[in-house]
Amino acid sequence: MNVIIEIRNLYKSYGSGAAAVHAVNGASLDVNRGELLVLMGPSGSGKTTLLSLMxxxxxxxxxxxxxxxxxxTGIPESKLPRIRLDHFGFIFQGFNLFPALTVRENVEIALDLKxxxxxxxxACSMDLLSQVGLAEKAKQYPANLSGGQKQRVxxxxxLAGDPPIILADEPTAALDSAxxxxxxDILSSLSRAHGRAVVLxxxxxRVLDYADRIVRVEDGRIASNRDQTLLTDSGAMHR
Ligand SMILES: Nc1ncnc2c1ncn2[C@@H]1O[C@H](COP(=O)(O)OP(=O)(O)OP(=O)(O)O)[C@@H](O)[C@H]1O
Ligand SMILES: [Mg+2]
Structure with missing residues (x-):
């Protein structure tokens, strides 16, 4: 089976009654193994909510x-942490590293959970740090790293525990161009070389150079979903 995430007719509202915000509003989408799938769309269109539901x-x-x-959906809350641990690795804009732990300990704590x-x-933490080119920073603390290095940690x-799916929410937003x-580069090689699904x-x-597929999210729905059809946030066509 090539599809690893199947979303059908998905709704998520925050609040209730007249004040309810319908953040995801009838979204359907498949994510395939081995692809780098990019979600783009205006601020508030529901991208983070959709990623969090996935x-x-x-x-x-x-x-x-x-x-x-x-x-x-419908699984008891108590069972969700196990599903998250078995299937997903998460990457966020703000890195979310533990400042009091070394680089290596930050990776080891995730391994411990798994x-x-x-x-x-x-051994595993050193191998993972080598994969992102940071083995020599293993004993440093996050405060001594650049933004790009923190994101590589x-x-x-x-990647701890080798999850089949990586979900990344604006991982380059706080980084300089280089x-x-x-x-x-690392996220794209993760999907290509290891058959992982990466949803970004x-x-x-710059992601236009890397994506296998770009999905545009608008008003909580999938507005366009085409292979090799690359759309910018303004909706303009590229290539
Ligand atoms: N915890 C929350 N409580 C109430 N409303 C929320 C909450 N989180 C998000 N929303 C609302 O849901 C809608 C979708 O938000 P979401 O964060 O998914 O958008 P986004 O596409 O990720 O936006 P951005 O590009 O700015 O990160 C927005 O109207 C937002 O204000
Ligand atoms: Mg968001």
Whole structure:
């Protein structure tokens, strides 16, 4: 089966009654293994909410989200952390590293959550840091790293336990151009070389060079969803 996330007729509202915000409003989408899928769209269009529903960080008001064939809507809240740990690595704009832990410990804590501990965790954390080109920074603290390096640590942490899906919300928004490109290079090689699905929310036009598919989100729905058809936030065609 090539589809790893199947979203059907998905709705998510915040609040209720007249004050309700319908953040995701009838979205349907498939995410395939091995693809770098980009979600673009105006601010407030529902991209972060959609990504959070995919990753079982939020629960839907109605509709269906299947992850690797497993229906996740309606599952008790207590079971969602296990589903998240087994299937997803998360990367956020703000890195979310623990400042009091070294680079290596930041990765090891994620490995620990996935049941990888001791000597195996030490070897694994160094391997992951090598994959993002940061092995030599293992003993540093996040405060001593550049933004791009912090985001590469966050990528190494997201890869802990080898999840089949990486969800990244504006991972290059806080980075300069050169660091942003390195982060996009790594995310794109993750999907191509390892058959992972990478879903990336971004306003970054450089992503046009990397995406397998760009999906445009508008008013909580999928407005366009075409292979090799590249749209900018303004809706203009590229290529
Ligand atoms: N926790 C929340 N409580 C209430 N409303 C929310 C909450 N989170 C998001 N919203 C609203 O839901 C809508 C979609 O928000 P969302 O964060 O998904 O958009 P986005 O496309 O990620 O925007 P941006 O590009 O600015 O990050 C917006 O109208 C937003 O104000
Ligand atoms: Mg957002």
């Amino acid at each position: 990753g079982c960080i939020l629960t839907a008001s109605s509709g269906s989200v299947k992850v690797d064939g497993l229906e996740t 049941g990888i501990r001791g000597a195996k965790a030490r 966050a990528i190494a942490r997201a 660091s942003g490109r390195i982060v996009l 929310v971004t306003h970054d036009p």
